[in-house]
Amino acid sequence: MNRKDLQELRIHCGYPAITLVMPCNKEKIRATLQTILDDVREANLPKTILEKSVALLDQLGCPLDEKTTKIALFIDAHRARLFTVPACVADIATHDTSFRLDAITSALNYQLRYWVIDCSNNAPHLIEGVEEQLTQLHNTCAIFDTKNCPTALTKNKNECLNTCFASYMEQDPLPIILVGSKKETAYNSSFILYEPRIVARVESLEDVWPTIQRWHAAEIEKLLHKIRHQEPPHDFISRFDEIVTAARQGLVIMLAVEKGYMRAGCEHPVTRAVVLNASCPTGFVSISAVDQLLEAVRAKGGDVLLVPDGSLKEHHRMIAFVTMR
Numbered sequence: 001m002n003r004k005d006l007q008e009l010r011i012h013c014g015y016p017a018i019t020l021v022m023p024c025n026k027e028k029i030r031a032t033l034q035t036i037l038d039d040v041r042e043a044n045l046p047k048t049i050l051e052k053s054v055a056l057l058d059q060l061g062c063p064l065d066e067k068t069t070k071i072a073l074f075i076d077a078h079r080a081r082l083f084t085v086p087a088c089v090a091d092i093a094t095h096d097t098s099f100r101l102d103a104i105t106s107a108l109n110y111q112l113r114y115w116v117i118d119c120s121n122n123a124p125h126l127i128e129g130v131e132e133q134l135t136q137l138h139n140t141c142a143i144f145d146t147k148n149c150p151t152a153l154t155k156n157k158n159e160c161l162n163t164c165f166a167s168y169m170e171q172d173p174l175p176i177i178l179v180g181s182k183k184e185t186a187y188n189s190s191f192i193l194y195e196p197r198i199v200a201r202v203e204s205l206e207d208v209w210p211t212i213q214r215w216h217a218a219e220i221e222k223l224l225h226k227i228r229h230q231e232p233p234h235d236f237i238s239r240f241d242e243i244v245t246a247a248r249q250g251l252v253i254m255l256a257v258e259k260g261y262m263r264a265g266c267e268h269p270v271t272r273a274v275v276l277n278a279s280c281p282t283g284f285v286s287i288s289a290v291d292q293l294l295e296a297v298r299a300k301g302g303d304v305l306l307v308p309d310g311s312l313k314e315h316h317r318m319i320a321f322v323t324m325r
Helices: 003-009 026-039 047-059 102-109 157-171 182-186 189-197 205-229 240-248 289-299
Strands: 017-023 070-075 080-085 092-096 113-118 125-130 133-136 176-179 198-202 252-258 264-267 285-288 303-307 318-322
Touching (some): 003 080, 003 289, 017 026, 026 070, 102 285, 133 205, 189 198, 240 252, 240 289, 252 289, 285 289, 289 303
Parallel strands (some): 176 198
Antiparallel strands (some): 017 070, 017 092, 252 318, 264 285
């Protein structure tokens, strides 16, 4: 699941908007979904939507250990969408006037996420990495309804994977690890387009998590070293309001934020002014301030680096490197 998916799911809702998050067990998912559908029977969801929900679950491939993978199913009068989500997201089974997305948003924002392209046996497939959890996206094009690649990974696996991966990278330009021998990881020239995002090449999936951990630790160390040894004037900003403004203007190259830093905030619906208060002044609406900032940075193509708690305490727990246009 990625940032653009979340944006799309926030609009065009209405009762009933069904949110179902649970471990990947098809029988339990079907039973829970049926209970919810029984509760909202009077809303008369379109037959085509219900049929699509059934089709998505029919195509769903679950691992033997259901605890390792969670799915999120969203259904309203206009769509049925199915995703894999991090295992740390709490189970949800509800219907309302809008989808329940806060827990998923926070999980995606505060987890180390990356793409893995397993090129073993010259039959590459796409894997989503969230911390140590690796989830192969089975039949990616079919389950995730990727418009650019309507055929499931059957007739031409390489072509389909490339088309799907281009779509995913456009939505979520995360670090990439290639898995396989040098020959296997080099044979597909299409991945050259993403060379700046490739952080490592490893020979087995067992090497992925230790490798991404080392890469992440090195990136943190480079950043902290730069901050400690840089003489004023600094090329970063740390005031929250300044970072918000720069993020909205697309000027944030990289935002570094402590992993445990979460703040409630308030936003004015007209001026879009943001304040870090738990109790909102008159005319303001409650928001998850840091979550929205992280999304704003990523929406404009900026990078986000999660750093250990306490490492940026002298800079209000976050800093942003900006570019001037």
